[in-house]
Amino acid sequence: MNRCLPYFLFCHICLLACAHVSAQSGTSLAGRLGYPAGTKLLIIHADDLGAAHSVDQASFSSLGDGPVNSASIMVPCPWLSEVAAFVKKQPGFDLGLHLTLTSEWQLYKWGPVSSRDAVSSLVDSSGYFYDDCDKMAAIARPEEVERELRAQIGHALDMGIQPSHFDTHMGCLYWTNLPLFKIYLKLGREYKVPLRLSRTMINALPESFQQAVTENDVVIDQIYSATPRDFQQGMAAFYEKVLHGLQPGVSEIVIHLAHDDAEMQGVAVDYPDWGAAWRQADFDFFNSDACRKILREENIRTITWREIGQLLR
Numbered sequence: 001m002n003r004c005l006p007y008f009l010f011c012h013i014c015l016l017a018c019a020h021v022s023a024q025s026g027t028s029l030a031g032r033l034g035y036p037a038g039t040k041l042l043i044i045h046a047d048d049l050g051a052a053h054s055v056d057q058a059s060f061s062s063l064g065d066g067p068v069n070s071a072s073i074m075v076p077c078p079w080l081s082e083v084a085a086f087v088k089k090q091p092g093f094d095l096g097l098h099l100t101l102t103s104e105w106q107l108y109k110w111g112p113v114s115s116r117d118a119v120s121s122l123v124d125s126s127g128y129f130y131d132d133c134d135k136m137a138a139i140a141r142p143e144e145v146e147r148e149l150r151a152q153i154g155h156a157l158d159m160g161i162q163p164s165h166f167d168t169h170m171g172c173l174y175w176t177n178l179p180l181f182k183i184y185l186k187l188g189r190e191y192k193v194p195l196r197l198s199r200t201m202i203n204a205l206p207e208s209f210q211q212a213v214t215e216n217d218v219v220i221d222q223i224y225s226a227t228p229r230d231f232q233q234g235m236a237a238f239y240e241k242v243l244h245g246l247q248p249g250v251s252e253i254v255i256h257l258a259h260d261d262a263e264m265q266g267v268a269v270d271y272p273d274w275g276a277a278w279r280q281a282d283f284d285f286f287n288s289d290a291c292r293k294i295l296r297e298e299n300i301r302t303i304t305w306r307e308i309g310q311l312l313r
Contacts, residue, residue, distance in 0.1 A: 029220065029250050032311055033303070041303045042295075043220075043252040044286060046071040047098055047167075050080040052108075054264040054276075058257040058283045060086055063093050066287040067295060068255070069302045072098035072167050075152040076110045076129075084159040094304035096165035096193070097156055099149050099184070101136050101172050103129035106270045113151040119144040137176035146183045153191065165305035167196035174201065178208050185212055192312045194218040194305055196252070218311055221249035226282075228273045235281040236290070243294045250303065255282040 030039050046059045050073050062068035073083050073095055087095065101122060103109045109128040112119050116127050121141040123129060130136040156163060166188050168174060173184035188195040197219045202210055213219065230238040242253060258264045258279035268275030285291055295302070 029218070029308075030248070033250075033307065035301075038248045040246050040248050040298065040300045041250045042246065042300050043070050043250075043303055043305060044068045045252055045254050045305075046257045046282075047169075047254055048256055048258075049073040049095070049098070050075065050077040050083045052077075052258065052263055052267050053079055053082065054258040054261050054267075055079070055256075055279070056082050056086070058259050058279065062257055062283065062287055064090075067291060067302060068257070068286050070094040070096070070164070070304050072096040072165070073156065073161065073163075074098045074100045074110075074169060075156050076100050076113050078110065080155075080159070084161060087159075087161050094164045094306045095161065096167060096305055097153060097161075097163045098167055098169050099152060099173060099187075100169040101129060101140070101145065101148070102131060102133060102170050104131050104170065104271070105267055108267045112148050113155050114148045119148045122148055133170050133172035133176050136172060137180060140180075142179040142183060145180060146186075149183065149187060153187070163191075163193055164309055165194045165196065166191070175205065175209075178206075178212070181205075181209050182212055185217065188217070192309075194308050194312065196223065198223045198252070218308055220252060220308070222247070222251040223254060224251065225254040226278075231273065231278050231281070235278070236285050236288075239285050239291070240294060243291075243298055243300065246298060246300060250308070255286060257283045257286075259283065 030041055031037070035041060044067055046062065046068055048055050049059050049071050050056065056079055059071050063071060073080065075097060103111070111123055111128045116123050121139050121144050122136065130139070153163070166184070168184060173180050184195060195217070197213065197217065199219055199221050201223060202213055202219065224242045226235060226238050239253070256274055256279050258276060260276040260280035264276035264279060
């Protein structure tokens, strides 16, 4: 069974919950950002920087040359220093933190930034993060989750990375349980950065989760991310459909970039989805003339989390 699937089923529920965002909710955030009613604003966001050299190189190239304009970093992962070097040389890009509590690949693993004895409920017998969100959430002590996430944020800051936003690897902080969701909200508010939250996502959560979100939290309208079925049916077709159907307001497309090379194939060995071919397909589409053409034809304007974060400062 695909251990990432619950999060992407959740995203699919989010899409069904409110496929068409109301003009009022769309213009509310867009208007606060200074855009007129009816404007289609889009963040094209790459997850997993730091996970592998292949991921980093594909992402750096896309941030520099393509319409991809945002990404987030996995601080516990082995290639973090490469991301920090990129940030030092080119500090203007929109990079957030992909807060990480799981290590999903079969053979390629990572563990916490904190000492393992300080967050013992977050690691397995080998000292690595658990491989799926449910397993982690069932065992993890909330105080240790917060300790580890603060360590990740502090380590990024120490390396010269000023995050534009926070999101969460595999969606673990969104939907597993209310204490973890409240930690996610707490950290965004404390560090004064926006969180990856959408109206459709919140509408699909239990009422107790919805009540934890306040009017002071910045919430975008819609988040799109491909599922295994979309990959099987063709990524270009999925992304073209999303872009042609994009509604006014602030939306985000979450993608996963890498090259289909020996390194990424090794990382994803014996893992069913989100592997090297998937990530190459994302790279190919979002660096294509076809993607740029649709953005122009649909009058879609790209926006960053850093721009949205100005509302919190």
